[in-house]
Amino acid sequence: MTIKKITAVVLLLSATSAMATDSPINGTVQPKCSVYTETQGVFGNPLPNKLDTLPASGGTKASIRYDIAQANFYLARITHPNSFSSSPTLNDSVAWTGSSVVGQVSVAAMSAYEAAKVISPSNVTTFNMTLAGSTWFTVSSTALYGYNKALPAGSYTAIIKADCIAK
Amino acid sequence: MRLYLIFVLCLFGLKSNAHEMTPTYPVLDSSYINGVVVAKMKLFNRRDDVEYYQVEVFTEDWKPVKFATTTRLLKVGYNKNKLFNVYIRFVDVKRTKYICTTSKIFKGGNQETLVSSMICSKIK
Numbered sequence: 001m002t003i004k005k006i007t008a009v010v011l012l013l014s015a016t017s018a019m020a021t022d023s024p025i026n027g028t029v030q031p032k033c034s035v036y037t038e039t040q041g042v043f044g045n046p047l048p049n050k051l052d053t054l055p056a057s058g059g060t061k062a063s064i065r066y067d068i069a070q071a072n073f074y075l076a077r078i079t080h081p082n083s084f085s086s087s088p089t090l091n092d093s094v095a096w097t098g099s100s101v102v103g104q105v106s107v108a109a110m111s112a113y114e115a116a117k118v119i120s121p122s123n124v125t126t127f128n129m130t131l132a133g134s135t136w137f138t139v140s141s142t143a144l145y146g147y148n149k150a151l152p153a154g155s156y157t158a159i160i161k162a163d164c165i166a167k
Numbered sequence: 168m169r170l171y172l173i174f175v176l177c178l179f180g181l182k183s184n185a186h187e188m189t190p191t192y193p194v195l196d197s198s199y200i201n202g203v204v205v206a207k208m209k210l211f212n213r214r215d216d217v218e219y220y221q222v223e224v225f226t227e228d229w230k231p232v233k234f235a236t237t238t239r240l241l242k243v244g245y246n247k248n249k250l251f252n253v254y255i256r257f258v259d260v261k262r263t264k265y266i267c268t269t270s271k272i273f274k275g276g277n278q279e280t281l282v283s284s285m286i287c288s289k290i291k
Contacts, residue, residue, distance in 0.1 A: 037284065
């Protein structure tokens with residue numbers, strides 16, 4: 001009888017101690033910029049003296065995505081290459097051209113970034129990220145070697161700089 | 168169409184190559200060293216092709232500012248956070264504008280254009 005009473009008391013005590021407790025998941029939303037390298041560009045070699053990221057030339061354009069968590073906090077600055085970071089020894093000059101343009105957008109109004117972009121100097125394009133969301137930028141690059149000279153055989157690498165700068 | 172969008176989003180989810188740094192506007196607090204202030208920063212590496220990030224501090228016109236940190240070349244694993252402190256002399260605070268991290272990419276590759284990302288926080 002005593003054991004039964006003690007067991008009942010213990011069970012009651014254990015029942016009262018099993019209280020629900022809150023287990024919060026905390027998070028903070030703050031202005032933030034994320035730079036995603038969606039596609040690394042690839043140079044095609046359509047002519048002996050030309051390297052080009054255009055698909056028509058057998059290349060692939062680079063695609064960079066900027067995710068902006070809150071509107072109007074950042075500038076996106078994209079620099080397309082004007083030199084090779086690694087290449088075989090080149091004895092003549094290389095003429096570089098390229099562009100950075102707005103591709104896909106998560107908010108339709110972001111299309112206006114293209115008209116408002118600032119190009120200065122010639123290989124640096126700055127976009128004012130006035131809206132929150134994702135914007136894909138397509139970067140193309142072309143390198144022309146010498147005057148109708150064939151590029152030496154080997155691997156060529158050029159670097160695109162994708163900067164996100166707080167305003 | 169909806170399924171296609173989900174599929175595309177899943178693909179993006181699988182291949183996420185992002186570089187993030189917070190806060191956007193760091194606060195300079197007094198440090199344990201007299202005459203030196205500290206900014207507490209956080210870097211998140213979601214670029215599987217990048218392991219190292221360089222820390223730099225600049226003025227408004229992108230001139231380098233002297234600073235100290237545990238290591239200027241941070242090793243951050245894929246999908247990892249790294250907290251780091253940037254120490255700036257009090258005399259340099261007025262001209263200090265940007266704290267930046269730049270991804271360091273390995274030389275090499277084969278007829279590629281590589282993407283180097285830089286994120287800059289601004290001291291207001």
